Amino acid sequence: MENRQEILLTGAGGQGLILASIVLAEAAVNDNKNVVQTQSYGPEARGGASMAGVIIDIDTIEYPKVTRPNVLLCMNQASFNKYLPRVEPSCTIIVDSSFVSGSYSEEYKVQAFPITRTAKEKIGREVVANMLALGVINAATGLINKHIFRESVFRMAPKGSGELNQQAFDMGYQLYEEGQGQGIGISAQTPQ
Amino acid sequence: MPETKPVLMQGNEACAVGAISAGVRFYAGYPITPSTEVAEQMAARLPDIGGVFIQMEDEIASMAAVIGASIGGMRTLTATSGPGFSLKQENLGYAIMAEIPCVVVNVQRMGPSTGVPTAPAQGDVMQARWGTHGDHPIIVFSPASVYETYYLTIAAVNLSQKLRQPVILLLDEVIGHMREKVEIPEAGKLIVEKSSDKVPSDWKPYDEKGLTPLVPFGFGHYYHVTGLFHDQYGFPTGDPPQVERALDRLHNKLEKYRDEIVLTNYIGHKEPRVAIVTYGCVVRSARAVVKKAYWQNRLPVGLLSLQTIWPFPDREIEALAKQVDVILVPEMNRGQLVGEVERYARGEAKVIPVNRYDGEMISPDQISEALGRWLS
């Protein structure tokens, strides 16, 4: 039984992935789990490619780097192209179909959701796409107790935006559940 | 012990929190990756508790300002990375010579020179030991986790005060930048070892009889502080017997308190055949290996992790070498501390370096592979 869960959040600088990884790690602490968070540093974290890793375990976490992700989030095309070949087929792969399209090997389980588009259209704020993505991930994996995660999203949000971020997180759940119902999201072809 | 609660914390932040808990109220620094978060945390926290944060014009000035503030009676800390650590060396030596307490944090990055500023490495092990000129003693701690960063910072501050000796905290980019769950007392609870408040009437700043507490400037003890060799009142001397005594004095105080300074930790088999000796972030990879090899597979394997790398844990290595056939020394450099391990193994065990120096953290697989080779 593998207790160690490795989550890799990837995309472009400015999409809020590093903050998302910290919120996820914070939620894991609040859920009484051990956790380690790491991220890419330097100019690429501000403009170019951005990457953050979170490891959650019941046991003590020794090696802090993500090597075999159980969950991969790709928020742009470049990160999808780069990281997909590096994960095992058993990995849960979630992509933002607002930015990612194209074909890929059928052995992978890719689930695509219009994360950023939903944030923009349903909530009116593109910046909360990261919290929406966390909602999708947790809905898909059940990594963290949902109630505790929501609380953490609220607490970690910039002053005055707690409810907005929680709304985005909830929207992520909804997107995942609707996606399940409608059969989109699990496909060998990423929807356009 | 004060009550603890679990929080998510970054290594560099734990350093700042530990420093404040240990009574540090003065920080002078200059921005440099990957240590900047220490400065940012201090800049955010110190003003609220009446402390001083100052961003100086360069690394040299930061080191100087820290020493100046220590002479004023404040507990002080500065943080930097390789290039800045190089610049701090002259004044670090001054603090050693003048016996001024302070803590210098070096969050190691890949070098030489500008290197890869955001990549981890352990290339400054020998620089931490011998970076400043002259035949000086030094204390260097090397934490392997966010929690160790917190408590070794506290230990560094208190030890520095007690021995009137600079202490270096040699972090690496992995530990400095990673966030992890730690359980520590709430910030603000002081964990301070108080040195004696009483100043004897015949107080001398560098008493030949042994350690005396530093009496800060401004209290009517008109002594002299200099980087020159000095007598027990601090005044310059070039008299050979006095010079020799003064240098012995600097080394003797570390030898006297050796057991408080040298911190190591052994996990694994009681009668190991192969042992891993390492420090800093590599301890994590090594522990992952030993957990699997010993706890799961009951192989005769152990890990001696070094929280203190200078003064070098010579007796611990001597004892270990007598027990094992092979000592593996994984490091994120081309082999620095391995030479010391070999020296104190004194031929009793084979000492094998395991190195990685491409800017990536050494992996458990790499250590595991070496271990497998020497176990069979």
Add this chain to the structure above:
Amino acid sequence: MAVIEQLTQDFLRTKKLPHIWCPGCGNGIVTAALVRAIERSGYDQKDVVIVSGIGCSSRAAGYLNFNTLHTTHGRALAFATGLKMARPELKLFVIMGDGDCSAIGGNHFIHSARRNIDLNAVIVNNHIYGMTGGQHSPLTPTGKKATTAPRGTLERPFDLLELARGAGATFGAKGIAAQPRQLEQLILRGANHRGFSVVEALSPCPIAYGRRNKLGGAVEMLRDMKENSISVERAANMEETELVDKTITGVLFSIDAPEYAEEYYRSIGKEIG
């Protein structure tokens, strides 16, 4: 007069004398002016700190009976900044030489000026690195000889006080070892000024500078120093052509501006005690 002499003795470590300076050196005159200025300031002895760098003049710290801090080459102002920020109630006098202050310590000099931190810098300018035997400094006049400029230096010197003013210092004065009473007054005014004060004191180095440049012995150098100087008050009424190659002495600028240590402590809600 007798009272002043008595107190001045209290500020000297007489057991450490005689000093190491060469015959004819101006460091003793400048140091004495500093001691008298501190005496006149009325500061409590225990509140006074002397900080110095490395060089001949920086050895003065060892002869003065205060808390004295003899630092590394060029870094005196950086040490002093840390000490002042930790203990803003202390009165810090920072003695530096010309090379110490303006070459290796140039960065700390301009940034101390920029912060306008309340340090009293006394720069003993003898136009040469004396302790190492006569190398040219950033304050050596163009054409003058040094061991590292045997044909005369091609470099142009700083105008130290203009540099200080441009960097934000709020008090600048120039004195000469040939007029010790005026120098004492200038140091005293610098001490009373709130902010970064710079007093440049021209001082003869007959051994490492005068001899090589055929400027005569100490007596001749002091005489020339005096003859070539004009007070800022007198200079105000003179033509520019009359002032060529003259040293203008006195308080050259004094400006009121926020002082850094005070501003810092106010910002964190503490009064400097």
